Amino acid sequence: MILEPLAARYASWLGLPAEETALPEASPDEVRAMPVILRMEKPAPSPTATLKGHAARDSRPPPPARTPLLEAAAAAALAVCLDERTKPGGEWHEPVRDWVSGHIRKVARRARGTHWQAVQELPGVTISIDGAEARALVPGRVVDVPKEVSRLQISGSELPPDEPGPAPASTPVLMLNPRVPMTVGKAAAQVGHGTMLLAALLDEHRLSAWAERGFRCAVRVPEPLEWAELHPGANPAQAWSERSVIAVRDAGFTEVDPGTVTVLAQWR
Template sequence: MTATPGPSVLVPVAARYAWWLGLPAERTADRDVPPEQVWAMPVVLRLEKAAPPSRTPLLEAAASAALAVCLHDDARPGGPWYEALLSWTSGHIRKVARRARGAHWEAVQDLPGVTVDVDGAQVRALLPCRVGDLPKEVSRLQISGSDVPFDEPGPAPDDRPVLLLNPDVTMSAGKAAAQVGHGTMLLAALLDQAELTAWADEGYRCSVRVADRDGWTRATDALARPHEAWDEHGLVAVRDAGFTEVEPGTVTVVAKARP
Protein backbone atom coordinates (compact mmCIF):
# COMPACT_ATOMS: atom_id res chain seq x y z
CA MET A 1 0.00 0.00 0.00
CA THR A 2 1.35 3.45 -0.90
CA ALA A 3 0.21 6.08 1.55
CA THR A 4 1.81 9.21 2.93
CA PRO A 5 0.47 11.31 5.81
CA GLY A 6 -0.77 14.69 4.67
CA PRO A 7 -4.34 15.52 5.70
CA SER A 8 -5.01 18.26 3.13
CA VAL A 9 -8.13 16.60 1.68
CA LEU A 10 -9.27 15.92 5.25
CA VAL A 11 -9.22 19.58 6.30
CA PRO A 12 -12.89 20.03 5.25
CA VAL A 13 -13.75 16.91 7.27
CA ALA A 14 -12.28 18.43 10.44
CA ALA A 15 -13.98 21.76 9.75
CA ARG A 16 -17.35 20.19 9.09
CA TYR A 17 -17.53 17.41 11.65
CA ALA A 18 -15.25 18.66 14.45
CA TRP A 19 -17.09 21.95 14.66
CA TRP A 20 -15.72 22.78 18.12
CA LEU A 21 -12.34 23.54 16.53
CA GLY A 22 -13.81 26.70 15.06
CA LEU A 23 -12.44 26.05 11.57
CA PRO A 24 -14.21 27.86 8.71
CA ALA A 25 -16.55 25.64 6.74
CA GLU A 26 -19.62 26.11 4.61
CA ARG A 27 -22.50 24.03 5.91
CA THR A 28 -23.24 22.48 2.58
CA ALA A 29 -26.08 20.01 2.12
CA ASP A 30 -26.79 17.68 -0.76
CA ARG A 31 -30.26 16.41 0.07
CA ASP A 32 -31.73 18.47 -2.76
CA VAL A 33 -29.05 17.58 -5.28
CA PRO A 34 -30.21 15.18 -8.02
CA PRO A 35 -29.07 11.65 -7.05
CA GLU A 36 -26.81 11.30 -10.06
CA GLN A 37 -24.91 14.47 -9.03
CA VAL A 38 -24.15 13.32 -5.47
CA TRP A 39 -20.49 12.56 -4.74
CA ALA A 40 -19.78 9.23 -3.04
CA MET A 41 -16.90 6.85 -2.41
CA PRO A 42 -17.58 3.31 -3.65
CA VAL A 43 -16.43 0.72 -1.11
CA VAL A 44 -16.30 -2.75 -2.67
CA LEU A 45 -16.52 -5.72 -0.32
CA ARG A 46 -15.17 -9.02 -1.58
CA LEU A 47 -17.83 -11.62 -0.78
CA GLU A 48 -16.96 -14.89 -2.44
CA LYS A 49 -19.83 -17.35 -2.24
CA ALA A 50 -17.66 -20.33 -1.34
CA ALA A 51 -15.60 -18.58 1.34
CA PRO A 52 -17.25 -15.43 2.72
CA PRO A 53 -15.14 -13.38 5.16
CA SER A 54 -15.83 -12.84 8.83
CA ARG A 55 -17.61 -9.59 9.65
CA THR A 56 -15.00 -8.00 11.93
CA PRO A 57 -11.98 -8.23 9.62
CA LEU A 58 -14.18 -7.13 6.71
CA LEU A 59 -15.12 -3.96 8.59
CA GLU A 60 -11.55 -3.37 9.69
CA ALA A 61 -10.37 -3.65 6.09
CA ALA A 62 -13.05 -1.17 4.99
CA ALA A 63 -12.07 1.32 7.68
CA SER A 64 -8.41 1.22 6.69
CA ALA A 65 -9.05 1.27 2.94
CA ALA A 66 -11.26 4.39 3.02
CA LEU A 67 -8.61 6.35 4.87
CA ALA A 68 -5.74 5.01 2.75
CA VAL A 69 -7.38 6.48 -0.35
CA CYS A 70 -7.57 9.90 1.32
CA LEU A 71 -3.89 9.83 2.33
CA HIS A 72 -2.46 8.15 -0.75
CA ASP A 73 0.43 9.84 -2.57
CA ASP A 74 -1.97 10.58 -5.45
CA ALA A 75 -4.22 12.50 -3.02
CA ARG A 76 -1.61 15.20 -2.36
CA PRO A 77 -2.27 18.70 -3.75
CA GLY A 78 -1.50 18.56 -7.45
CA GLY A 79 -1.88 14.78 -7.53
CA PRO A 80 -4.33 13.01 -9.87
CA TRP A 81 -6.77 12.18 -7.07
CA TYR A 82 -6.69 15.48 -5.22
CA GLU A 83 -9.52 17.40 -6.90
CA ALA A 84 -11.97 14.48 -6.79
CA LEU A 85 -11.24 13.81 -3.13
CA LEU A 86 -11.49 17.47 -2.17
CA SER A 87 -14.83 17.80 -4.00
CA TRP A 88 -16.08 14.83 -2.01
CA THR A 89 -14.75 15.78 1.43
CA SER A 90 -16.07 19.32 1.02
CA GLY A 91 -19.62 17.94 1.22
CA HIS A 92 -21.16 14.97 2.99
CA ILE A 93 -18.61 12.15 3.04
CA ARG A 94 -21.00 9.60 1.62
CA LYS A 95 -19.83 6.07 0.98
CA VAL A 96 -21.75 3.33 -0.81
CA ALA A 97 -20.72 -0.25 -0.15
CA ARG A 98 -21.16 -2.81 -2.93
CA ARG A 99 -20.36 -6.50 -3.08
CA ALA A 100 -18.27 -8.31 -5.65
CA ARG A 101 -16.76 -11.71 -6.29
CA GLY A 102 -14.84 -13.53 -8.97
CA ALA A 103 -14.28 -11.61 -12.19
CA HIS A 104 -16.23 -8.60 -10.91
CA TRP A 105 -13.84 -8.29 -7.97
CA GLU A 106 -10.84 -8.55 -10.27
CA ALA A 107 -12.28 -5.86 -12.55
CA VAL A 108 -12.41 -3.19 -9.83
CA GLN A 109 -8.72 -3.73 -9.07
CA ASP A 110 -7.94 -1.73 -12.23
CA LEU A 111 -9.84 1.34 -10.97
CA PRO A 112 -8.15 4.07 -8.88
CA GLY A 113 -8.29 3.07 -5.23
CA VAL A 114 -6.71 1.00 -2.46
CA THR A 115 -7.31 -2.64 -1.54
CA VAL A 116 -6.77 -3.73 2.07
CA ASP A 117 -6.63 -7.33 3.30
CA VAL A 118 -7.26 -8.09 6.97
CA ASP A 119 -7.03 -11.76 7.91
CA GLY A 120 -8.22 -12.77 4.45
CA ALA A 121 -11.09 -10.25 4.27
CA GLN A 122 -10.60 -7.88 1.35
CA VAL A 123 -12.07 -4.47 0.63
CA ARG A 124 -11.23 -1.98 -2.10
CA ALA A 125 -12.11 1.68 -1.51
CA LEU A 126 -12.27 3.62 -4.77
CA LEU A 127 -11.73 7.23 -5.72
CA PRO A 128 -14.99 9.14 -5.10
CA CYS A 129 -17.01 10.37 -8.05
CA ARG A 130 -20.50 11.56 -8.87
CA VAL A 131 -22.97 8.70 -8.72
CA GLY A 132 -23.94 9.37 -12.31
CA ASP A 133 -20.32 8.92 -13.38
CA LEU A 134 -19.74 5.52 -11.79
CA PRO A 135 -17.66 3.21 -13.98
CA LYS A 136 -19.63 0.25 -15.31
CA GLU A 137 -17.39 -2.07 -13.30
CA VAL A 138 -18.89 -0.50 -10.17
CA SER A 139 -22.45 0.38 -11.22
CA ARG A 140 -23.18 -3.26 -12.08
CA LEU A 141 -22.31 -4.39 -8.54
CA GLN A 142 -25.16 -4.94 -6.12
CA ILE A 143 -25.59 -2.85 -2.99
CA SER A 144 -28.01 -5.21 -1.25
CA GLY A 145 -27.01 -8.62 0.04
CA SER A 146 -23.72 -7.41 1.50
CA ASP A 147 -24.33 -8.88 4.95
CA VAL A 148 -22.17 -11.47 6.67
CA PRO A 149 -22.79 -13.20 10.01
CA PHE A 150 -21.70 -11.57 13.24
CA ASP A 151 -18.57 -13.04 14.81
CA GLU A 152 -16.90 -12.95 18.22
CA PRO A 153 -13.54 -11.24 17.73
CA GLY A 154 -12.48 -11.02 21.38
CA PRO A 155 -10.83 -8.01 23.05
CA ALA A 156 -9.37 -5.32 20.83
CA PRO A 157 -5.56 -5.02 20.72
CA ASP A 158 -4.22 -2.12 22.73
CA ASP A 159 -1.85 -0.80 20.06
CA ARG A 160 -4.24 0.69 17.50
CA PRO A 161 -7.32 2.93 17.25
CA VAL A 162 -10.68 1.32 18.05
CA LEU A 163 -14.00 1.93 16.31
CA LEU A 164 -16.92 1.11 18.59
CA LEU A 165 -20.24 0.29 16.93
CA ASN A 166 -23.48 1.36 18.58
CA PRO A 167 -24.82 -1.74 20.39
CA ASP A 168 -28.42 -0.53 20.04
CA VAL A 169 -28.41 -0.03 16.26
CA THR A 170 -28.50 -2.89 13.76
CA MET A 171 -26.65 -2.14 10.54
CA SER A 172 -25.91 -4.26 7.52
CA ALA A 173 -22.24 -5.02 6.93
CA GLY A 174 -22.28 -2.56 4.03
CA LYS A 175 -23.71 0.23 6.16
CA ALA A 176 -21.30 -0.52 9.01
CA ALA A 177 -18.39 -0.52 6.53
CA ALA A 178 -19.29 3.01 5.47
CA GLN A 179 -19.62 4.17 9.07
CA VAL A 180 -16.25 2.84 10.24
CA GLY A 181 -14.69 4.45 7.16
CA HIS A 182 -16.12 7.76 8.37
CA GLY A 183 -14.57 7.02 11.76
CA THR A 184 -11.01 6.57 10.52
CA MET A 185 -11.29 9.73 8.43
CA LEU A 186 -12.40 11.76 11.44
CA LEU A 187 -9.54 10.39 13.53
CA ALA A 188 -6.97 11.18 10.84
CA ALA A 189 -8.35 14.69 10.41
CA LEU A 190 -7.78 15.38 14.12
CA LEU A 191 -4.49 13.59 14.83
CA ASP A 192 -1.24 15.54 14.87
CA GLN A 193 1.39 14.83 12.25
CA ALA A 194 3.51 12.55 14.43
CA GLU A 195 0.50 10.41 15.35
CA LEU A 196 -0.62 10.25 11.73
CA THR A 197 2.83 9.22 10.57
CA ALA A 198 2.97 6.43 13.15
CA TRP A 199 -0.47 5.21 12.06
CA ALA A 200 0.54 5.28 8.40
CA ASP A 201 3.53 3.11 9.25
CA GLU A 202 1.04 0.49 10.50
CA GLY A 203 -1.05 0.66 7.33
CA TYR A 204 -3.86 2.49 9.18
CA ARG A 205 -4.76 -0.71 10.99
CA CYS A 206 -7.62 -0.38 13.45
CA SER A 207 -9.97 -2.53 15.48
CA VAL A 208 -13.74 -2.67 15.10
CA ARG A 209 -15.85 -3.90 17.98
CA VAL A 210 -19.50 -3.67 19.05
CA ALA A 211 -19.45 -1.61 22.24
CA ASP A 212 -20.82 -2.99 25.46
CA ARG A 213 -23.69 -0.86 26.69
CA ASP A 214 -21.94 0.51 29.77
CA GLY A 215 -18.92 1.51 27.73
CA TRP A 216 -21.16 3.04 25.07
CA THR A 217 -22.99 5.10 27.67
CA ARG A 218 -19.73 6.40 29.14
CA ALA A 219 -18.39 7.29 25.70
CA THR A 220 -21.52 9.08 24.53
CA ASP A 221 -21.83 10.91 27.85
CA ALA A 222 -18.26 12.17 27.39
CA LEU A 223 -19.09 13.25 23.84
CA ALA A 224 -21.65 15.70 25.18
CA ARG A 225 -18.50 17.85 25.60
CA PRO A 226 -16.81 17.02 22.28
CA HIS A 227 -13.73 19.20 22.70
CA GLU A 228 -12.94 17.66 26.08
CA ALA A 229 -13.81 14.17 24.80
CA TRP A 230 -11.17 14.54 22.11
CA ASP A 231 -8.50 16.27 24.19
CA GLU A 232 -8.85 14.02 27.24
CA HIS A 233 -9.93 10.68 25.80
CA GLY A 234 -9.25 10.77 22.04
CA LEU A 235 -12.95 10.22 21.29
CA VAL A 236 -14.93 11.46 18.30
CA ALA A 237 -18.44 10.49 17.19
CA VAL A 238 -19.78 9.51 13.78
CA ARG A 239 -23.31 10.86 13.47
CA ASP A 240 -25.26 9.51 10.53
CA ALA A 241 -27.00 11.84 8.09
CA GLY A 242 -29.93 9.44 7.94
CA PHE A 243 -29.97 8.68 4.22
CA THR A 244 -30.18 4.90 4.78
CA GLU A 245 -31.00 2.41 7.56
CA VAL A 246 -30.81 4.70 10.62
CA GLU A 247 -32.42 7.91 11.81
CA PRO A 248 -30.67 11.24 11.14
CA GLY A 249 -28.30 12.22 13.92
CA THR A 250 -27.81 8.67 15.21
CA VAL A 251 -24.34 8.10 16.65
CA THR A 252 -23.34 4.95 14.80
CA VAL A 253 -19.66 4.80 15.77
CA VAL A 254 -17.45 6.19 18.49
CA ALA A 255 -13.86 6.32 17.26
CA LYS A 256 -11.10 6.13 19.84
CA ALA A 257 -7.63 7.29 18.89
CA ARG A 258 -6.26 5.62 22.02
CA PRO A 259 -7.61 2.27 23.29
Protein backbone atom coordinates in the same frame (compact mmCIF):
# COMPACT_ATOMS: atom_id res chain seq x y z
CA MET B 1 -3.99 18.01 4.74
CA ILE B 2 -6.86 17.08 2.49
CA LEU B 3 -9.04 16.05 5.47
CA GLU B 4 -8.93 19.49 7.09
CA PRO B 5 -12.54 20.30 6.07
CA LEU B 6 -13.70 17.39 8.22
CA ALA B 7 -11.88 18.67 11.27
CA ALA B 8 -13.21 22.19 10.70
CA ARG B 9 -16.86 21.17 10.72
CA TYR B 10 -16.75 18.17 13.08
CA ALA B 11 -18.18 19.84 16.20
CA SER B 12 -20.81 21.80 14.29
CA TRP B 13 -22.01 18.61 12.57
CA LEU B 14 -22.49 16.89 15.93
CA GLY B 15 -24.48 19.88 17.14
CA LEU B 16 -26.95 20.00 14.24
CA PRO B 17 -30.60 19.12 14.89
CA ALA B 18 -31.14 15.57 13.67
CA GLU B 19 -33.38 16.57 10.78
CA GLU B 20 -30.77 18.98 9.43
CA THR B 21 -28.16 16.25 9.05
CA ALA B 22 -30.25 14.81 6.20
CA LEU B 23 -30.46 18.03 4.19
CA PRO B 24 -28.79 17.60 0.78
CA GLU B 25 -25.63 19.60 0.13
CA ALA B 26 -25.80 19.30 -3.64
CA SER B 27 -28.23 18.77 -6.49
CA PRO B 28 -28.85 15.09 -7.40
CA ASP B 29 -26.47 15.29 -10.36
CA GLU B 30 -23.66 16.60 -8.15
CA VAL B 31 -23.92 14.13 -5.25
CA ARG B 32 -20.52 12.53 -4.67
CA ALA B 33 -19.68 9.27 -2.96
CA MET B 34 -16.80 6.87 -2.41
CA PRO B 35 -17.52 3.33 -3.62
CA VAL B 36 -16.30 0.71 -1.13
CA ILE B 37 -16.19 -2.78 -2.61
CA LEU B 38 -16.34 -5.76 -0.24
CA ARG B 39 -15.09 -9.09 -1.51
CA MET B 40 -17.73 -11.64 -0.57
CA GLU B 41 -17.25 -14.91 -2.42
CA LYS B 42 -19.86 -17.65 -2.38
CA PRO B 43 -19.13 -20.56 -0.04
CA ALA B 44 -17.34 -23.35 -1.85
CA PRO B 45 -19.58 -26.32 -2.66
CA SER B 46 -19.14 -29.58 -0.80
CA PRO B 47 -16.37 -31.69 -2.34
CA THR B 48 -17.64 -34.05 -5.00
CA ALA B 49 -16.08 -37.34 -5.88
CA THR B 50 -14.42 -37.70 -9.26
CA LEU B 51 -14.31 -40.87 -11.28
CA LYS B 52 -10.94 -41.65 -9.73
CA GLY B 53 -12.24 -41.13 -6.21
CA HIS B 54 -10.54 -37.79 -5.59
CA ALA B 55 -12.42 -34.75 -4.30
CA ALA B 56 -12.82 -31.90 -6.74
CA ARG B 57 -10.96 -28.77 -5.71
CA ASP B 58 -12.42 -25.27 -5.48
CA SER B 59 -9.95 -22.38 -5.53
CA ARG B 60 -12.37 -19.78 -4.19
CA PRO B 61 -11.49 -18.30 -0.79
CA PRO B 62 -14.05 -18.84 1.97
CA PRO B 63 -16.45 -16.01 2.85
CA PRO B 64 -14.71 -13.45 5.09
CA ALA B 65 -15.42 -12.96 8.76
CA ARG B 66 -17.42 -9.82 9.52
CA THR B 67 -14.88 -8.02 11.73
CA PRO B 68 -11.79 -8.34 9.47
CA LEU B 69 -13.90 -7.23 6.49
CA LEU B 70 -15.01 -4.09 8.34
CA GLU B 71 -11.45 -3.40 9.45
CA ALA B 72 -10.23 -3.73 5.87
CA ALA B 73 -12.94 -1.33 4.65
CA ALA B 74 -12.08 1.21 7.35
CA ALA B 75 -8.38 1.16 6.49
CA ALA B 76 -8.98 1.26 2.74
CA ALA B 77 -11.20 4.35 2.89
CA LEU B 78 -8.55 6.30 4.77
CA ALA B 79 -5.72 4.94 2.62
CA VAL B 80 -7.35 6.47 -0.46
CA CYS B 81 -7.69 9.85 1.23
CA LEU B 82 -4.06 9.97 2.36
CA ASP B 83 -2.50 8.42 -0.71
CA GLU B 84 0.35 10.38 -2.29
CA ARG B 85 -1.88 10.96 -5.32
CA THR B 86 -4.31 13.10 -3.25
CA LYS B 87 -1.69 15.76 -2.59
CA PRO B 88 -1.94 19.03 -4.58
CA GLY B 89 -1.02 18.29 -8.17
CA GLY B 90 -1.76 14.58 -7.79
CA GLU B 91 -4.23 12.80 -10.06
CA TRP B 92 -6.62 12.08 -7.16
CA HIS B 93 -6.44 15.49 -5.51
CA GLU B 94 -9.43 17.20 -7.09
CA PRO B 95 -11.97 14.34 -6.77
CA VAL B 96 -11.05 13.68 -3.13
CA ARG B 97 -10.97 17.39 -2.28
CA ASP B 98 -14.39 17.98 -3.84
CA TRP B 99 -15.83 14.99 -1.99
CA VAL B 100 -14.59 15.84 1.51
CA SER B 101 -15.94 19.38 1.17
CA GLY B 102 -19.49 18.01 1.53
CA HIS B 103 -21.15 14.90 2.96
CA ILE B 104 -18.56 12.11 3.02
CA ARG B 105 -20.98 9.58 1.56
CA LYS B 106 -19.84 6.05 0.90
CA VAL B 107 -21.69 3.32 -0.95
CA ALA B 108 -20.61 -0.21 -0.08
CA ARG B 109 -21.16 -2.95 -2.64
CA ARG B 110 -20.27 -6.61 -2.72
CA ALA B 111 -18.27 -8.36 -5.43
CA ARG B 112 -16.88 -11.77 -6.16
CA GLY B 113 -15.04 -13.63 -8.89
CA THR B 114 -14.44 -11.74 -12.10
CA HIS B 115 -16.40 -8.73 -10.82
CA TRP B 116 -13.95 -8.41 -7.93
CA GLN B 117 -11.04 -8.63 -10.32
CA ALA B 118 -12.58 -5.97 -12.57
CA VAL B 119 -12.72 -3.32 -9.83
CA GLN B 120 -9.01 -3.82 -9.18
CA GLU B 121 -8.44 -1.94 -12.43
CA LEU B 122 -10.23 1.17 -11.14
CA PRO B 123 -8.36 3.87 -9.17
CA GLY B 124 -8.35 2.98 -5.50
CA VAL B 125 -6.69 1.00 -2.72
CA THR B 126 -7.26 -2.62 -1.68
CA ILE B 127 -6.62 -3.70 1.89
CA SER B 128 -6.47 -7.33 3.03
CA ILE B 129 -6.83 -8.27 6.70
CA ASP B 130 -6.94 -11.85 7.95
CA GLY B 131 -8.23 -13.13 4.64
CA ALA B 132 -10.85 -10.39 4.17
CA GLU B 133 -10.47 -7.88 1.35
CA ALA B 134 -12.01 -4.48 0.67
CA ARG B 135 -11.23 -1.93 -2.03
CA ALA B 136 -12.06 1.75 -1.61
CA LEU B 137 -12.24 3.67 -4.88
CA VAL B 138 -11.53 7.29 -5.62
CA PRO B 139 -14.81 9.16 -4.98
CA GLY B 140 -16.76 10.85 -7.72
CA ARG B 141 -20.23 11.86 -8.81
CA VAL B 142 -22.77 9.11 -8.25
CA VAL B 143 -24.18 9.62 -11.75
CA ASP B 144 -20.73 8.86 -13.19
CA VAL B 145 -20.10 5.59 -11.36
CA PRO B 146 -18.34 3.11 -13.70
CA LYS B 147 -20.35 0.15 -14.97
CA GLU B 148 -17.92 -2.19 -13.22
CA VAL B 149 -19.27 -0.72 -10.00
CA SER B 150 -22.91 0.04 -10.85
CA ARG B 151 -23.57 -3.61 -11.69
CA LEU B 152 -22.55 -4.70 -8.19
CA GLN B 153 -25.25 -5.26 -5.60
CA ILE B 154 -25.53 -2.89 -2.66
CA SER B 155 -27.68 -5.06 -0.43
CA GLY B 156 -28.73 -8.66 -0.07
CA SER B 157 -25.75 -10.18 1.74
CA GLU B 158 -24.95 -10.38 5.40
CA LEU B 159 -22.27 -11.95 7.52
CA PRO B 160 -22.90 -13.49 10.93
CA PRO B 161 -21.54 -11.80 14.05
CA ASP B 162 -18.13 -13.01 15.11
CA GLU B 163 -16.14 -12.83 18.33
CA PRO B 164 -12.83 -11.10 17.58
CA GLY B 165 -11.70 -10.82 21.20
CA PRO B 166 -10.10 -7.77 22.87
CA ALA B 167 -8.69 -5.07 20.61
CA PRO B 168 -4.89 -5.11 20.32
CA ALA B 169 -3.06 -2.57 22.43
CA SER B 170 -2.05 0.70 20.77
CA THR B 171 -4.56 0.18 17.96
CA PRO B 172 -7.33 2.70 17.17
CA VAL B 173 -10.72 1.20 17.98
CA LEU B 174 -13.93 1.79 16.05
CA MET B 175 -16.95 0.93 18.19
CA LEU B 176 -20.25 0.19 16.48
CA ASN B 177 -23.37 1.44 18.23
CA PRO B 178 -24.59 -1.61 20.23
CA ARG B 179 -28.21 -0.46 20.02
CA VAL B 180 -28.34 0.17 16.25
CA PRO B 181 -28.30 -2.92 14.00
CA MET B 182 -26.52 -2.33 10.69
CA THR B 183 -25.87 -4.51 7.68
CA VAL B 184 -22.26 -5.26 6.87
CA GLY B 185 -22.41 -2.73 4.00
CA LYS B 186 -23.75 0.06 6.19
CA ALA B 187 -21.25 -0.72 8.94
CA ALA B 188 -18.41 -0.70 6.39
CA ALA B 189 -19.33 2.82 5.32
CA GLN B 190 -19.61 4.01 8.91
CA VAL B 191 -16.23 2.70 10.07
CA GLY B 192 -14.73 4.31 6.98
CA HIS B 193 -16.18 7.61 8.17
CA GLY B 194 -14.64 6.88 11.57
CA THR B 195 -11.07 6.46 10.36
CA MET B 196 -11.35 9.63 8.27
CA LEU B 197 -12.62 11.76 11.14
CA LEU B 198 -10.03 10.32 13.50
CA ALA B 199 -7.23 11.08 11.05
CA ALA B 200 -8.51 14.61 10.51
CA LEU B 201 -8.02 15.39 14.22
CA LEU B 202 -4.64 13.71 14.72
CA ASP B 203 -1.36 15.60 14.76
CA GLU B 204 1.20 14.87 12.05
CA HIS B 205 3.36 12.62 14.25
CA ARG B 206 0.54 10.27 15.25
CA LEU B 207 -0.89 10.25 11.75
CA SER B 208 2.49 9.29 10.25
CA ALA B 209 2.88 6.49 12.78
CA TRP B 210 -0.58 5.18 11.89
CA ALA B 211 0.21 5.31 8.18
CA GLU B 212 3.31 3.19 8.77
CA ARG B 213 1.02 0.52 10.25
CA GLY B 214 -1.21 0.58 7.18
CA PHE B 215 -3.98 2.37 9.08
CA ARG B 216 -4.77 -0.84 10.94
CA CYS B 217 -7.65 -0.51 13.35
CA ALA B 218 -9.93 -2.70 15.42
CA VAL B 219 -13.71 -2.83 14.98
CA ARG B 220 -15.66 -3.91 18.03
CA VAL B 221 -19.18 -3.76 19.48
CA PRO B 222 -18.96 -2.41 23.05
CA GLU B 223 -21.34 -3.01 25.90
CA PRO B 224 -24.04 -0.30 26.14
CA LEU B 225 -22.51 1.06 29.35
CA GLU B 226 -19.07 1.50 27.77
CA TRP B 227 -20.69 3.20 24.77
CA ALA B 228 -22.54 5.62 27.05
CA GLU B 229 -19.38 6.45 29.01
CA LEU B 230 -17.36 7.21 25.88
CA HIS B 231 -20.06 9.12 23.98
CA PRO B 232 -19.04 12.78 23.47
CA GLY B 233 -22.54 14.04 24.17
CA ALA B 234 -22.73 17.82 23.98
CA ASN B 235 -19.00 18.36 24.45
CA PRO B 236 -17.01 16.83 21.56
CA ALA B 237 -13.92 18.95 22.31
CA GLN B 238 -13.72 17.57 25.84
CA ALA B 239 -14.26 14.00 24.66
CA TRP B 240 -11.35 14.39 22.25
CA SER B 241 -8.99 16.11 24.68
CA GLU B 242 -9.71 13.80 27.63
CA ARG B 243 -10.57 10.44 26.03
CA SER B 244 -9.36 10.79 22.42
CA VAL B 245 -12.85 9.86 21.23
CA ILE B 246 -14.75 11.12 18.20
CA ALA B 247 -18.28 10.29 17.06
CA VAL B 248 -19.64 9.46 13.60
CA ARG B 249 -23.10 10.96 13.12
CA ASP B 250 -25.02 9.68 10.13
CA ALA B 251 -27.24 11.71 7.83
CA GLY B 252 -29.76 8.90 7.80
CA PHE B 253 -30.07 8.35 4.04
CA THR B 254 -30.10 4.55 4.55
CA GLU B 255 -30.93 2.11 7.37
CA VAL B 256 -30.70 4.48 10.37
CA ASP B 257 -32.54 7.60 11.46
CA PRO B 258 -31.02 11.01 10.65
CA GLY B 259 -28.64 12.17 13.35
CA THR B 260 -27.84 8.68 14.65
CA VAL B 261 -24.35 8.25 16.13
CA THR B 262 -23.25 4.99 14.50
CA VAL B 263 -19.60 4.74 15.51
CA LEU B 264 -17.30 5.99 18.26
CA ALA B 265 -13.63 6.00 17.28
CA GLN B 266 -10.96 6.14 19.96
CA TRP B 267 -7.26 6.72 19.42
CA ARG B 268 -5.15 4.40 21.55
